[in-house]
Amino acid sequence: MGGGVVIMSSNPVIRFVLENKKVPMWASIVLHVISLNILNSYFLMSLSVFLLHPEWTDKAVQKTLPIIGYLAPFSFYTTPNELSYIAGVIAMAWVWGTWLFGTRVKVTNETVRRRAISFLVTWISFCLIIILYSMRQILDIGYEKVVAYHYTIDVQYQAMMHIGALQMVGYLLMILPIGVMISFSSWLYGQYKEDKRIQEWFRTYKYESSWIGRFGESDVNELPDIQLARNAETNAPVILEGEARQTGTMLIGPPGSGKTSIKIKTAYRTDLGHLQRTINAYPRYVKKFGYGTPEFQKAMANHLIGSIIIEPAKDLCDDAYELAIEHDIPKELIVYLDPSNKNTPGFNMMIGPTAEVVETITAVLESIAETKDEFFKQAARAVLKHYVYLLKFVKGDNCTILDLDDLYQDPRKAMDLLEELESKIPSKDTIDSLDQDGRIHWIIVQKVVRWFRNEGLSVQSDREGMVEKYPAGHEHAHKPKVIDLQFEFTRQTRNLLSDITKNPYLARILYAENGVDLTKLFTKGGILLVNTDLANLKALSAIFGKLVLLCVQNAVFRRPGTEKTRSLISLYADEFYDYMNEAFLQLTSQGRKFKFAPLVACQSLTQFGVKFGDRFTESMLGTIRNTIVYGGTSVYDTELLSKYLGTEIVEELQIRESYTPTYMDSPSFSVSESIALKEKEIATSDDIMFQEFRYSYIRMVDEKSPKKAIRAVGDFVDPSNAKKWKKALDKRATELFLKYWREEDESNVVVMESDDEETPIDKLRKELASIDQAQDEIRNIEKEVSAEEVGKVNRFKPFTQEEGKPAPDRSKYFMASTNEEAAVTVEDAQSVQTEQPVKVDVRPVEPIKVEAAPSAPTPPPVVESPFHAPKVEEKVQQATMSFSAAFGTAGKEKINQVIAPKKEQPKQEQSFTNSFSTNNEDKNALPLAESDSIPIREEEAGQLKEVELDNNALSFFNDLKKNVHQDK
Template identity: 30%
Template sequence: MKKVNWQKWKARVPLLVVLISMAVSFYFAIFYSVRAARLLQSQYTGEEVTYLSWLIGSNDHVTLLGVICVSAIGYFGFLISTRVKLFKKKWLRLINFLVMHVARWSGLIAYGMGGIDSYVIPFFENRLENVITTDAFIESILFEHTSGFYLMLIALPILFVGFVLLFLMAELGLNVQELKKAFFNFEYKGKWLQKFSKLEEVDVWPDVELGLSIKNQEMVTIPGFDRSLNSLIVGGIGTGKTAALALPMLNQDLHHMTRFINAFPTLREREDYLSKDVAGRHLNGITVIEPSNDLCQKTLQLVKAHGIPDEAITYINPLDPNTPSINPMRGPVDKVAEVFAQIIAGLNDSGSSGNFFFEQAQRNHLKQHIYLLKLHDPDLQPTFGALIDMYNNPTLVHKMHEQLKKTLPKNIDDIEERQERNYWKIIQGIDEWFDLTILPKKERGAGGENWVTDDLGNVQYYDAKSEHVQGLRNILNDIGSNPYIRNVLFGESEFDFDEHFAKGGVLLVNTAKGQLVDLARVLGKLVLMNLQNATFRRPNDVSPFHHIMVDEAPDYFYDSFSEFPVQSRKYKVIITTIMQTIAQLADTYGENYMTTIIAGMRNRMVYGDVPAMDAEYFSNLFGEKIVFDEGQTEMSVSPLQDNPQTRGGSSYAKKREQSMTPGEIMFQDAFNCAVKIVVNNQPIPVQRIKANFLPPEAFQSAEVRVGELPLQEWLSYRRGEIDVIKDSEEVKVIEEVDSELVEVEESVAIEKEKVREDTKLDLELEREQAIADKVARMSHDTRPTDKLPASLIRSISFDQNGMHAEIEPAADVSNDVQNEIEQPQSAQKAAASPVKEPIAPMAAESSPEAAPPVQKEVRVFDMGFGQQQPNEPAEIDEEEEVVSIFGVPEAKNETPSEQEEIAYKESVISKKHDSFYHQLQNGVEMNIKHNSPSEKGKDGK
């Protein structure tokens, strides 16, 4: 039996209620209309009419209570329909509105007509029976035209309703555009109705509730999708920024993160997991940066209350000696260099009054050193400490520079691939810069200038531009000499910001402003800049949401931060900044920077008692509202004059005024907040909310906790032990590749076996031929000696063409020419290439006096397989190794064995197989990249 999905049925309840109320209104609209028509027709014809009795019965009596109940059902159904998604369509809303009003007005008409028919007409009939008249004219009027009179009486309700509708239509015509807009945008507000309408939500987005509206007691909520438009919280100390807004928001985010973890085993198996409809609807992590450790500690308690383990929490606390470290040198080299350049610029006390030359010199100097540090050794993971060592030891910089030089290719301009060529051009520029900057030390002595060396004789170097970067060196040494900073920023670290975004988790950063003072900004800016760079490396749209909350945010802002909130929405990153006053931004970075930041934070929350400048600014930002101003007039005539009188009147005028005046913003009640949010990308007028404090038990045990089994699977995913299905097309490609690899491996195994059998057969034939050749050679007694004495051999080297021997004629070699060697047939197949200088046997008879010693090179051997490196001398035993002038080595190095020959041919096949395998793998990766969601076009193809 198929399991019933109660969640879907629960989501249909609001729609079903509206449809039922609409059906009731529609039925009674027909019911009352037919009864009114039957009464009118019965009066007109003088006979009782009872059509459609099967639908509405034969009794035309209508009760007032019934009309009221039907009207209430219709009215209530229409109000609910304003919160139902389907009935937000204009034509459905209009139909529902008309049906409700037809049922109500037709009910009133039927009730009025029924009352006239039951009470008024009988009254007149009874009176007419008692009338006595002798006037024929009056008698004809009273008794001969009563039917028309009764018809007029019974039609009075229709006439009354008609006049009312005409009046309403006339008023509608005067304000048709405004009324149409108000009608289609109308949404009924109410605390319980809001909860009822939320039943319709099946796919839960990471919505966040801010607090109850003071006006209608409805919970003010920012929808999850609109949260990526970012939020700004402004308020003085003690107004409730952290307790009434920040902590409740983080707690709700942990609810959403917990639901994501619990649903992860099901979600990761979906082929469309990496899409904006699956992963893109969930929130998988939060990051908190704050200066006092108070918010971090309370957030940590909330995290524990949800059952999230320590493995998923990274708590950066400089005051803790065992705190995890962050390596600021991780990441792309250009991004790392820019991060450090901006941080040093922010710490430079000279500010805008500083010398532009020195500022740019320091910036360029720092970036060049970071490029060298990260590029001189690709296998090395650099650290912040290594950068400071470079500034304190120019000789170390020179060694790194030498390593960098070795990596440069010779002909960079000949590289065809543009990206690779540009990469090497950058490194070439760095190399040239250090050629001019790091120079050897010299000192003037008695014999002129000499290089300065250390105790081991190593040349010492100095920085030629050190006088321009003394301030930079001082700043770096200040950072390196602080023990709290060293706890966090020095040393290697496994934490990766890209992994933090991709796989989720909790990052808490306490910058410890009380202990670090100005250096707290260094830590906060480093983390925030790395978060910004990692954000821009995320896949668009398909990534899960991630919330970054920054308390006392102006302490950590930097010049390029203004680009972050503007672009973060595309990468599903939610930014919430908390500050005491916007004047902090204007004072440090200027009003234009302040305006840019606020423009990127479309959800704004302002507490009371802010400075006058803030109140004035946000009063203008909150916009205007339409109000109707009532004016009263009074005119009187003195009693001393003729016709003394007094006249009074009132008038109404529509006008616009500020939604909240600066005074209303400044003098809000304690913990109340003025909020202007965005719902479905539509700006909502400012409204005031009450505080939404967390109960104490929320810090002990959350209402939503992670399950044990889903948690273990999610942790395995974070460790890299399991993966998610990325895309159906990619899965298909991988399956096809796997089948191809199996076929290739089977074919290679068959080919290896065939080669092994062929090799055995060839070796048997070679052995037989070698024996025959040896017998033939031994029968020729007059053949000259074909081997050289070992004393002639100076060195032997191999290259790709053969083996070379450098020889020197000896004084007496007659006794060395001995012992004829066997000549294997395999060596004849690998015959030597032509000899550069033939060596005749008579060379042995030459004397040292007759000819001076000369060195000659003889190419004497080519194996036909395998290669020796050029200019690499072979190891030779002078007592046993001799070289034949026919290019055949002595028996010790003769024909390779059967196993060696087979192994060689198998290695050739393996290389071909490996080459094919790598080509196939590269093709698969390109195909996967082409088919991945991030590489597809806008149409998804």
């Protein structure tokens, strides 16, 4: 039962026994209770022999020794004369096994005092077993022989050899084993008090063996663990715990040492088993806690949801893909970026938050630039950042690195984007009315525009000052020519972008449709395999790998949630030197908080020293806290790592010889020996360099504390277990997990099929889903509306703050060009009203006057309310818009469920629920109350629909009340 069985067992009973925290605790308690029973039994049997009654039964002991012999019938007490030696061997093995197991269980090894109590139970039992069998032998061959000697002498001499004296001698012989064990125990305690090594050993010792695996450990798979190897001495599994994985792992070994085939593949295969467990656990957690609840998130946080592999060759990614298929992982969850594959999915590194994309692209291109001059370096960096800002502000996530290359190659395109961005900047009053983030956004936009106008671009003119234009037939015919004012500082960046975009293999990744959603990978899970294809890309392989790695790093730092609610993501990077950047150390130092577990491999630490310096290498070893070293590394590495792996205290025998020459008067020769304690490296430079294949030294963090290195031997992945791997994944759980994974809107997630009655929350989620679908349909209609028919619309006017009124809610604020997208009018909203509940997203428009239909039904009598006057004129009632036209049936139900309960609160004495009247009767309209009517003018309907009765609803309806009075 090795460590792999403990981690990957698919049998629920075995997994419960091996991984349940309470099972080892209760097992240890039971073992110690039985050991105490053994202690009591051998104490009573030893006392019986000492009292010269080895024939006593348990009943006789209970009767003769009423206090200490009370438990004799309920213990393992056996008549001492009938006790076999096999029973003693079994009892001795039991008590020592109890102590060894106790060193693995937290309840008995957490403190030195608990360890001491467990050890004393074992040691006293061991001593009593030795004493019992010793006294029984002495009683047979010593005491009785001595006493019988009294009857073998003549009667006249018997007075001289009194029987009492002989009995005393016999008792002294029987006491001898007790004295020996007490003396030996005292000597052991003295050694413990004097020797710090023994104290440290006693405090930290934990029994390890291959047959026991990880059973007894209280933190098995508390977070996803991986088995790195087996201990070369004990054959026990060497486990890197899930929490320790997040501190980073460095794998050092030359080509052919086995670091990829033995360590990376083995760890990745273990993670596939953890991913299977995540999928299987998803429906159970949803049913137990409810989807999206804090308890659900905390339960999922103990699992691994995905892995990322980056390597310069194809072998590892191909094997990783096959392993995922053998584990029955759905192909939909796997993305394989492979420039050598014509059908590879694409990767757009321009997708993501603007600021992070800017820093990613800038950091990558800056790291591969050869410019040493700081002035040109900073100038190129500034230009690059402004070009990326320009692209992101105008095109959002719809831009690619190809667009960036176009801006460098064609300044006219940059000017077109700049003019488009300028046209979107709202007025100063509008910007001032926005919240802080909105104002900051437009301030940055203005700064970017100002930079391009002052330092970036300029319109070209001739000697006479006339603007030059592109000739007819040109791509930009009749447009003014533009020059790049930063041309001299951007030459190297232009060349790099040109190399990246023109490589035919890399173009397969850059031109293809984006298939990598890092946000989904880090929130819902998946597998990303990246082959940087050194064979075809050559120098661009490292550039491509850096782009991917930096995008991954940024995605890590923008992960939502907390350390307690994020699930684990693992990263494996082979030949990591090619992709290394200085910001990676920040990722490893903060990875634990973001539940990110990197394992990176390199051939030698010398590579990092050449590129980043020796100080960086030392800092890297201090930040990446787990280290695995294979044989064959450089002398620089072995000497540095020899100290890094730790030292130990060893005993060294010193022999001294002294002699006197024979020509002296008294020739002599003497030899003396002494033992000295000496501190020595666990692994010397030679030990590390000349290791056998599959062997390595591993230094890692265990239980949050760094441990000294151990020597371990690794194993290859056994593909014969493929059928067993597939069976570990539950098909039904996979279907439910895929539904959740595919759904963009989490309110539409179908998490379980249950016969239970549908809850109000489930009903509301379904209604919101149908509303969102209708909203998408209306937006499609909106795009089809010609801008000429709608005209220019001021989207910002309804959201500006008027003097003396509270600021309107901008939670639904939408910033877009006023002449690019059309707004849906009230008539459009009414025309798309269907039987299905609809949520109409009406953009703010200029007031539209709608005449009331002559056949409008008579509204119900109006009840006095704080929101409107007691009575309303008929002409105002006719202009009232129906509630169903504004919100739809589902919207009214939403209001009834969400807003209506608030009227029961003490702070809100008024009720504003209402059945709105309409010019055309709406049969599907559901009144919010049996009476109350709020007349609403058409120009206010758009604002009402946009606000959707949010936190500012009360202030909004108060404004409506004033408007009604004015109309009256």
